[in-house]
Amino acid sequence: MTNEQNEHMxxxxxxxxxxxxxxxEQRAEVEALMARDPEAARKVADWKRQxxxxxxxxxxxxxxxVPQQLAAALRGRAAPSRVxxxxxxxxxxxxxxxxxxxxxxxxxxxxxxTVVDLGRQALDAHTVYAVxxxxxxxxPGTDKDHLQAWLTKRVGTAFTVPDLTDQGYxxxxxxxxxxxxxxxxxxxxxxKAGQRVSVVLAAPGTDTETALKVQEKGKLxxxxxxxxxxxxxxxxxxxxxxxxxxxxxxxxKLEG
Amino acid sequence: MDFRRQLSAEIPVxxxxxxxxxGDPALADDxxxxxxxxxxxxxxxxxxxxxxxxxxxxxxxNLHISGLRRNGRTTVVKTVDDLVNGEGAVAPExxxxxxxxxxxxxxxxxxxxxxEVIVLVGLxxxxxxxxxxxxxxxxxxxxSRLSRAREQMxxxxxxxxxxxxxxxx
Numbered sequence: 001m002t003n004e005q006n007e008h009m010x011x012x013x014x015x016x017x018x019x020x021x022x023x024x025e026q027r028a029e030v031e032a033l034m035a036r037d038p039e040a041a042r043k044v045a046d047w048k049r050q051x052x053x054x055x056x057x058x059x060x061x062x063x064x065x066v067p068q069q070l071a072a073a074l075r076g077r078a079a080p081s082r083v084x085x086x087x088x089x090x091x092x093x094x095x096x097x098x099x100x101x102x103x104x105x106x107x108x109x110x111x112x113x114t115v116v117d118l119g120r121q122a123l124d125a126h127t128v129y130a131v132x133x134x135x136x137x138x139x140p141g142t143d144k145d146h147l148q149a150w151l152t153k154r155v156g157t158a159f160t161v162p163d164l165t166d167q168g169y170x171x172x173x174x175x176x177x178x179x180x181x182x183x184x185x186x187x188x189x190x191x192k193a194g195q196r197v198s199v200v201l202a203a204p205g206t207d208t209e210t211a212l213k214v215q216e217k218g219k220l221x222x223x224x225x226x227x228x229x230x231x232x233x234x235x236x237x238x239x240x241x242x243x244x245x246x247x248x249x250x251x252x253k254l255e256g
Numbered sequence: 257m258d259f260r261r262q263l264s265a266e267i268p269v270x271x272x273x274x275x276x277x278x279g280d281p282a283l284a285d286d287x288x289x290x291x292x293x294x295x296x297x298x299x300x301x302x303x304x305x306x307x308x309x310x311x312x313x314x315x316x317x318n319l320h321i322s323g324l325r326r327n328g329r330t331t332v333v334k335t336v337d338d339l340v341n342g343e344g345a346v347a348p349e350x351x352x353x354x355x356x357x358x359x360x361x362x363x364x365x366x367x368x369x370x371x372e373v374i375v376l377v378g379l380x381x382x383x384x385x386x387x388x389x390x391x392x393x394x395x396x397x398x399x400s401r402l403s404r405a406r407e408q409m410x411x412x413x414x415x416x417x418x419x420x421x422x423x424x425x
Contacts, residue, residue: 012399015406019377021384047378050409053359054276054379061272067285070267073292074260208322209294255301 014040018047114204115213115231117180119224122200122233123217125177125186130196130237136188137173147174151185157203157229162253164189167246169197181205197236199250204231212247214240223247230254259299262308263292269380270312276375277320279364287323291316310386317372317390324368362412370405377402 010033016022017030034041129136139147148161154176161171169189177184177200184202210226221243222235232254234247270291274284294315295302302311363371376387377398388395 011403015399015402016384019381019384046410047406050359050374050406050413051378053413054363054375057359058272058276058379061275062268064268064271066267066271069289070271070285070292071264073289074264074296209319211293252300255298 010040011043014044015047018044114181114206115210115224115226115233116215118184118200118202118204118231118233119213119215119222119235120217121177121179121184122186122198122222122224122235123215123220125200126196126198126220126222126235127217129175129186129188130198136196138175140173141171143173144171151176151187151201154183155185155201155203156182157201159185159201159230159254161187162199162250164246164249164253167249168192169246172196195237197234197238197246200233200235202231203229205229214243225251227251227254259302260296263295263312266309266312267292269309270316273313273375273380274316274320276363276379277317277372279360283323287316287319290319294319307386310382310390313376313380313382314390321368358413362409365412366405366408370401370408373398373401374405374409378406 013022013026013030013033017027022030034044139150141147144161151161151174152158161174164171168191170191172188172190174185174187177186179200179202181202181204184200187199187201188196189199190196204226206226207229208226209228213224215222215224219237220235221238221240222233223243223246224231224233225247226232232250234243234250236243236246238246267288270288271284274287274291275281278284278287291312295312298315302308363374366374372391373387376382376390377384382390384395384398387398391398
């Protein structure tokens with residue numbers, strides 16, 4: 001080893017010592033080194049001093065009263081209620097969006113634009129295809145493996161076709177849409193009453209997480225978000241509450 | 257203890273972490289709020305065998321980074337020379353009052369990468385392994401960043417006369 005590499009190792013050992021990362025034997029070695037080398041001892045003392053300064057500067061935060069908004073972020077989601085945390089958050093978002101504070105969640109989010117665009121596309125596509133009796137999809141749900149492989153490949157980001165059986169929806173199948181950001185996958189589901197919902201997935205080329213957005217178009221409602229590389233829109237003709245439940249189910253299934 | 261209570265117990269530490277990470281109390285609390293909401297949203301994927309704090313720090317830090325990217329805010333990294341030449345001289349009687357301010361200010365001068373590593377290790381006392389997971393980089397990288405960050409901090413604080421090694425005249 002060169003001298004320079006040696007110095008590097010020594011330096012790292014000193015940091016590891018100062019941060020309590022070493023075994024007792026290693027500690028003894030470093031202490032021996034510090035006894036021989038005042039410069040090493042000075043460094044360790046200096047880092048200790050930095051730690052004290054940092055704590056002096058920021059430990060005061062620990063004693064500050066917790067701001068209302070933060071306590072509120074956790075409130076109202078206690079166990080007895082059947083409202084899931086996710087649903088409560090969705091409800092909070094809705095209140096914000098429709099309660100005159102609209103746009104608060106959109107502060108500075110460029111990803112939000114993309115997500116809103118996807119929601120609009122989902123609403124448009126649902127309007128066009130959901131009424132198709134015979135050709136609502138290109139690939140039927142009975143060929144799920146092929147459908148998933150094909151759409152995943154075209155969208156460019158892996159995802160699992162969500163199974164919404166528990167929500168009462170059977171997979172009709174899917175098709176490819178031409179989206180603003182490239183190909184988008186549209187999956188269509190149908191319940192026993194023939195009511196259809198669509199899930200549209202796209203990879204906008206960013207890796208981020210957005211809050212939930214809700215858009216309406218006539219009687220249709222779409223719920224959109226981006227989680228990682230995948231942006232998602234769920235669209236259908238239903239009230240907000242069941243849409244939230246459905247969107248939550250889709251979110252969970254995609255999350256795996 | 258249920259998940260909500262566990263989260264609640266972490267709020268003070270999350271606020272400290274966010275404050276040190278951003279240097280901006282309002283922005284810090286916005287981040288904590290986003291982080292808590294996200295934690296509630298993702299509670300079902302939290303692995304209880306892993307430390308909750310590290311999981312929360314990971315989310316908060318990622319929210320912070322994506323916020324920085326979104327706003328196109330590039331942190332101006334000033335050098336030690338800027339400090340010395342520009343605004344270096346501090347009168348001795350001001351030293352005590354400035355001790356706290358100057359450590360925040362020194363943090364501000366670090367690049368985001370150096371800043372987060374020194375905050376996680378030096379303030380929050382996370383293990384190298386946890387820090388490696390939180391930042392998604394190998395332990396070796398953590399150590400070299402830490403080493404540089406501490407050296408920069410030393411110089412910045414020294415120029416402000418708070419290390420006891422050199423007094424500003």
